[in-house]
Amino acid sequence: xxxxxxxxxxxxxxxxxxxxxxxxxxxxxxxxxxxxxxxxxxxxxxxxxxxxxxxxxxxxxxxxxxxxxxxxxxxxxxxxxxxxxxxxxxxxxxxxxxxxxxxxxxxxxxxxxxxxxxxxxxxxxxxxxxxxxxxxxxxxxxxxxxxxxxxxxxxxxxxxxxxxxxxxxxxxxxxxxxxxxxxxxxxxxxxxxxxxxxxxxxxxxxxxxxxxxxxxxxxxxxxxxxxxxxxxxxxxxxxxxxxxxxxxxxxxxxxxxxxxxxx
Numbered sequence: 001x002x003x004x005x006x007x008x009x010x011x012x013x014x015x016x017x018x019x020x021x022x023x024x025x026x027x028x029x030x031x032x033x034x035x036x037x038x039x040x041x042x043x044x045x046x047x048x049x050x051x052x053x054x055x056x057x058x059x060x061x062x063x064x065x066x067x068x069x070x071x072x073x074x075x076x077x078x079x080x081x082x083x084x085x086x087x088x089x090x091x092x093x094x095x096x097x098x099x100x101x102x103x104x105x106x107x108x109x110x111x112x113x114x115x116x117x118x119x120x121x122x123x124x125x126x127x128x129x130x131x132x133x134x135x136x137x138x139x140x141x142x143x144x145x146x147x148x149x150x151x152x153x154x155x156x157x158x159x160x161x162x163x164x165x166x167x168x169x170x171x172x173x174x175x176x177x178x179x180x181x182x183x184x185x186x187x188x189x190x191x192x193x194x195x196x197x198x199x200x201x202x203x204x205x206x207x208x209x210x211x212x213x214x215x216x217x218x219x220x221x222x223x224x225x226x227x228x229x230x231x232x233x234x235x236x237x238x239x240x241x242x243x244x245x246x247x248x249x250x251x252x253x254x255x256x257x258x259x260x261x262x263x
Contacts, residue, residue: 049148049246050074055082055107060089067111068093075116078147080140080242082107101143105136106241108143121149122259123252125245126178128169128195130159130185133210138184140241141206141248145182148249153178160190170199179252182244186210189221196230202251203233206244 011021051070055063063079063086070077071094079090087102087109094100094111101110125145129138135156145152153176155169173181181199183192184206192205205228207221215223218238225235236243 049144049250050076050078052144052242052246053077053079055079055086058086060086064089064093067109071098071111071113075113076147077111078144079109079111080107082109103136103139103143106140108140110143110147118147119149120151121253122256123148123150123249124176124178124256125150125152125180125182125248125252126169126173126176126201127152127154127182128158128166128184128191129156130183130187130189130191131161131210132157134184134186134208137206137208137239137241138182141182141184141204141245144242144245145249145252148246148253150249150252158191159185160194163194166191166194170195173199173201179255180204180248182206182248184208184241184244185225186218186221189224192225192233192235193228193230196228196233200232204244204248204251205233205235206240207235207238209239 007016007021007024010016011018053063053066053070060083063082067077067079067090079086082090084104087104087107090109090111091100097114099112099114102108127138127142127145129135138154138156142152142154153172155172158165158169178201180202181195182204183195185191186208187210189205189207192203196203205225207218207225209218211218211220214220222235222238225233234247236247
């Protein structure tokens with residue numbers, strides 16, 4: 001069960017007892033793991049998104065303990081910005097009963113018990129990148145949106161340096177009735193503005209730290225996106241692929257909720 005609504009629906013239908021419902025609702029509480037971390041194990045019930053463990057700045061052993069505790073509690077653990085050493089430490093500690101999905105380019109790891117299934121929501125997200133250097137950040141957004149139940153289509157390296165490459169994916173976005181688009185771009189950050197000016201779908205723009213000289217490390221891209229002229233475009237922080245994927249999935253999942261026929 002993923003949401004408070006599902007708990008209440010099962011209670012009303014008599015599929016669970018009052019005691020079972022009370023136990024499930026208590027999952028909203030914060031779980032403390034030793035003196036290392038307080039894990040919000042109820043986040044997915046409350047917010048519709050899983051807890052994501054940021055590995056950056058933590059010792060490999062600490063990341064491993066937190067991830068295994070989350071896996072044991074929820075059946076899934078997602079780790080972002082993990083180093084090669086942290087990934088190796090987690091892999092070594094994981095049992096054969098755990099499915100591992102690792103994206104080495106961005107240090108993103110998804111651990112699941114083999115009986116864990118992501119419930120498909122019907123939400124549709126598209127992820128676009130301006131260049132191939134932007135793909136690692138885009139992959140963060142893709143994985144998070146998929147782990148939140150969305151169908152995700154991607155089109156990479158479709159930036160303004162060869163604008164003709166953009167038109168086939170825009171056609172697919174319209175044909176598939178995509179709910180929200182994540183657009184990832186570095187350097188001058190022009191692609192989100194172009195897309196926002198051509199299509200009636202909400203845009204989540206992600207500046208990346210690709211670029212050099214004046215306005216390097218994503219500063220120019222961030223400023224350009226914040227100054228974008230077309231409406232319907234929101235911006236996350238530099239290299240914020242996880243944040244963009246979460247926002248996009250929340251939008252898409254809410255759209256999907258109201259697309260479903262009501263009884």
